[in-house]
Amino acid sequence: MKIRVGVLYGGKTTEHEVSIITAVQAMEFLNTDKYEVIPMYLTKENEMYTGAPLKEMDVYKEPELLKRYCKNVVCYNKDGALVLQNKNGLFKKIVATVDIVIPAVHGYNMEDGNVQGLLETYGIPYTGSDIYGCTVGQDKVFQKQILEAEGVPVTKYVWFYDNEYYENETKIIDDVKKLGFPVIVKPARQGSSIGIKIAKDEEVLKEAIEEAIKYDDKILIEEVINNMTELNCSVLGSNSYMETSAIEQVMGKDEILSFNDKYIGNGAKKGSAKKISASKGMASTDRVIPADIPEKLAKDISETSKKAFRALGASGVVRIDYLYDKKSKKYYVNELNTIPGSLSFYLWMPLNKEYDELLDDMINIAVKRFKNKLKKTTIFESNILSTFDGTKGTKGMKGKLGQK
Ligand SMILES: Nc1ncnc2c1ncn2[C@@H]1O[C@H](COP(=O)(O)OP(=O)(O)O)[C@@H](O)[C@H]1O
Ligand SMILES: [Mg+2]
Structure with missing residues (x-):
């Protein structure tokens, strides 16, 4: 069957x-x-x-x-x-x-x-990452905090909640100024470049914060990386095995890679032998695959991608996006996508892994994780209920569960 x-x-x-x-x-x-x-x-x-x-x-x-x-x-x-x-x-x-x-x-x-x-x-x-990986993957602030702790390079940033901004705007603006203009303002938990804006001065900064607050109550503001190019790498695996894809260089037309660049661009440079009848999605952005970058940089990005994947406890296929400063030659993890657009299939084709094989791999990884999880103990024998005596229980609760 x-x-x-x-x-x-x-x-x-x-x-x-x-x-x-x-x-x-x-x-x-x-x-x-x-x-x-x-x-x-x-x-x-x-x-x-x-x-x-x-x-x-x-x-x-x-x-x-x-x-x-x-x-x-x-x-x-x-x-x-x-x-x-x-x-x-x-x-x-x-x-x-x-x-x-x-x-x-x-x-x-x-x-x-x-x-x-x-x-x-x-x-x-x-398939894909579980709750923990996905939650961290969606929150750009959590991501930075975890990656920083694992020694993965990220850009300098400030974050706050909208109510904190309304209560103490001056302090927050001062903190942002320490990053130095221009900065980039992002809703912490959106995607597809929605609600993101670069601010070159204080006036635009305030506008950008108001705009981002429309989408989320948690806001992230980062230093802008100048002379920047974007490099993406996909990781396939689990916590016991990981492999990395080809690296792509994304050639956005706007200052930041916009929703249009991502999804409505000019068509993939590389294509599968099979036709893609649906709109090309992420595969449509103008991109160079594999990226024309030095071997050492490609190797470093590949290793860093595995480190980031592991830190998140990710599973299945993930895409890790980098900002690369061509002048200083430094790279930063910009974000992790736990369910990347088009599941990043186009990054695996140069490695001779067709999309159907990638989907097979994802399914096999998912089944393995599911079976492993079944082996773990999920029932914990306890006598809490037997000693909990109904209406007089509030005291019991305090004594027993209160120590949790
Ligand atoms: N620190 C930064 N410096 C310069 N450009 C940036 C920076 N952060 C993001 N960008 C640009 O903005 C785009 C969208 O930001 P990103 O954090 O990837 O959000 P999304 O989750 O919406 O894709 C990136 O693809 C990149 O072009
Ligand atoms: Mg992005």
Whole structure:
């Protein structure tokens, strides 16, 4: 019997559309000799739909098409699998059963551990990093703090919450000034360059902070790296084995690599022999693969990428983005993407790993992690309940649990 693979995507996030592109590409490349591919599309209201039309882009262009040709479902766990059942209608028919999930979600509310937590609770294997890696991966401040502690180079930064800014704007602006203008202002937990702005003076800085606060209550401000070029490297593996991809150099047209550069650019320079019928997603940005950089730098980036992957406890495929200062020849990890756009498949092709093989590897890693986790003790025998005596319990709680 084929393994039933659910591809979960969309959802309540600013990166909803980008997620559709990643998912449609993955569904197209999954090897159908081995897998039955089941779309699990979440609308922006988090309603789940399934059905074969979701494997093509057309259905997303008209909300009516979705309702007419696809099935609105709810899911629950049954006998170790995830069952998708008709939500509406008289008969609550099971329309699909899923053995393993590929989360192809991006961004806040989805990629940040929310979806992973849901799948953990269902008790179903899934590809990619777990809750911990994803949560840290989504928060640009957590990332910097953890990477710094592990000796991975990151840019100088300041961070704060919006309420702190409103209470003590002067102090925060002073702290930012110590970084030196220009600075770059980012919502801490967004993606796809949304809400990000460079500020060259105090006036623009304040505008940029107000803009970033629209997207998140946690704000990160960093020194701007001048003479900068962007290098990205993907890591595939787990905590027991890691390999790195080719390194790409991203050639953005704007001062910062914008949403347009990332997703609507001029088409990939390198392409798979197979056609990519979906929009090219991350594979469309103007890029040089492999990057034209000295061998030593490529080696250092590859080693640093594994170090960062390990620090996050990541799993599956991750893309690590670097800012490289061409003048000082220093590089900094800019961010980690735990579910990279297009799952970074184009970075593995120069190493002769086609997209279907990358997906196979991700599935194998996920199954291995799931089995390993089953071996760990999850039940802890305790006599707390037997000594807890009902209404008089408040005292007992204080005495026993209070010491936790
Ligand atoms: N410290 C920096 N100096 C110069 N440019 C930067 C810096 N940080 C980010 N950028 C530019 O802004 C883009 C978006 O920032 P990034 O942190 O990667 O956010 P996102 O999660 O939205 O991709 C980067 O791809 C890069 O072009
Ligand atoms: Mg980025």
